[in-house]
Amino acid sequence: MSENTKPHSIWKVFLEALRGGERDYTSGSIRLAIVLLAIPMILELSMESLFAVVDMYFVGKLGEHAIAVVGYTEAMLTIIYSMAIGLSTAATAVISRRVGEKSEAEASETAVQSLILAALISALLSVIAVLSARHLLSFMGASPEVIEKGLGFTQIMFGSSGVIIFIFLINGIFRGAGNASIAMRSLWLASLANIILDPLLIYGIGTWTGWGLEGAAIATCIGRSLGVIYQCTVLFGGKSVIRLSVKNFLPDRKLMIHLLELAWPATFQFIIASGSWIILTKLVAETGGTTASAAYQIAIRNVVFFILPAWGLSNAAATLVGQNLGAKNPERAAQSTWMCVKYNIFFMALVTLIFLLFADFICGLFTTDPEVLSKAALSLRIIGSGFIFYGIGMVMMQALNGAGDTKTPTYINLVGFWLFQIPLAVFLTQVLKWNYLAAVAAVPIAETLVAILAWWYFRKGNWKTIEV
Known part of the structure; x- marks a missing residue:
């Protein structure tokens, strides 16, 4: 599809997306x-x-x-x-x-x-x-x-x-x-x-x-x-x-080994992030009790639901980067990623605003307990404060994955979550004896670090020469 394609109405574009079919995303809009x-x-x-x-x-x-x-x-x-x-x-x-x-x-x-x-x-x-x-x-x-x-x-x-x-x-x-x-x-x-x-x-x-x-x-x-x-x-x-x-x-032994070489770092990306969430959940339960734990779970469920569009944009970046690198057009791959970043920033800023204004109403759909509701809404606002950086980071990480550089996002996750987020949360809650909100606050702080590291590495452009 070329840049001079006639403007599509929102409805026509939506229907076209649902109809699907393989497309060449190496040219056009x-x-x-x-x-x-x-x-x-x-x-x-x-x-x-x-x-x-x-x-x-x-x-x-x-x-x-x-x-x-x-x-x-x-x-x-x-x-x-x-x-x-x-x-x-x-x-x-x-x-x-x-x-x-x-x-x-x-x-x-x-x-x-x-x-x-x-x-x-x-x-x-x-x-x-x-x-x-x-x-x-x-x-x-x-x-x-x-x-x-x-x-x-x-x-x-x-x-x-x-x-x-x-x-x-x-x-x-x-x-x-x-x-x-x-x-x-x-x-x-x-x-x-x-x-x-x-x-x-x-x-x-x-x-x-x-x-x-x-x-x-x-x-x-x-x-x-x-x-x-x-x-x-x-x-x-x-x-x-x-x-x-x-x-x-x-x-084909050679090709299967190559796929495994790409797959194992991507596997550990998910394990590292999941492991960090599990430890934070444990810290919240230990420092805030059952009420704080229930509140945290409500907040996390809403976070997962509201960021689905952001993940969709991030996965789109992975496909666009891969296809355009295959077409020997790394600059278009980079342009596609930055445009996904721009859209994600806008979307995540909107979600942040929704959380700040309507966190009590949203969490109230999941509980009628006043104390749980209050803590859940506060947790949602705290986590949401880092959403813009989260949106940037997830696009960058998926773009690197799409380029075949699955190791770098794994290292970034390792630094951001296991070497920074978990020690920070443990220090604040176990050493300084702060309450469960310290563990919750470690989430947006770590996501900001991950976004900065991913942005810095993506800007270097090493991913443009990865062979897969």
Whole structure:
């Protein structure tokens, strides 16, 4: 699409983004390219977030033991999600580069090798996790009663690890090819199936009483499996830039090792950030008690929901950087990133204003306890104070990932979170004996540091010469 393309109405652009299809983002309007990529990515992330909300809504009616099991299991599944995101990031970086080079055959070969790699990792992880489920629940602190009631749920979720990895990975393949709408539709299908199946399989219908907690795991597994089946019909349908055939599924050791070299740093990016959040949650609970802990969780849930559009813009930057580097146009890659940064600053500034003005109302939707509400609103305002820097940092980090430089964001996360945020929060709460708000305040301070480091490194331009 060229810069002189006739102006698109907002509605037409929205519909075009939903219709999707692979596009060449190495020429034409950068602004339009960002919108066409970001809209389906935002909706895709919203559907993934909806998965957890729906499960917790229906499982919550089964009692505290069921809620505890879901919490323990989701915490352990973080490792699976981390690996899925790592593989997805690697696939997006390499495939977007090949598409930008107009090397569709090599892009397809990359997709094949990433799928073989995912199958091997999934099989190994699933077997180990299922056999170790009881011990893992015990390690997480689950009581014997909780383990007995929830072991089946945990084993089913662990057994379906492959579905989690595949749905993330294949979505990364489509994002790299510039077709974010397929990724969006697969999550829509998975979420819709989950919403329909959850109450049926948990509570039953008619004289059938359902499978209880295990029904929730089965519903989630079926939903995600349907999403993967839809993805595969497109991959093997022959109408995509990425064209796969069963006869082409032969391992290429060199390419798989290359993908792993890109994937492991991206995996640790997520593990580092998740680990930091877990430790901060623990510090808030220790210094503020149950009330502060509940308030913090309410604040974090709102933070995650409100920043979904920012993540969509960041993922769009990754695709644009990869394709334009493949087209030997690093300056356009940089321009695309800076434009995503500009949009993210505007959006995050708007969210900051919303939090400052309406934090009490927003948090009031989740609790009626006056003390919890007050602390949640204050926590939301504190975390929101660093949102502009957060928006800058996430675009820069994803742009580097899209360039194939997955190690630098990992190092930045390591410095910003484990070497700065956690020590700062521990010092303020444990040494100076400040209250839980000190741990909360460590969030925007660390995000600001991460943004500055990412901005500084991106400006150096070393990422422009990365070969993938």
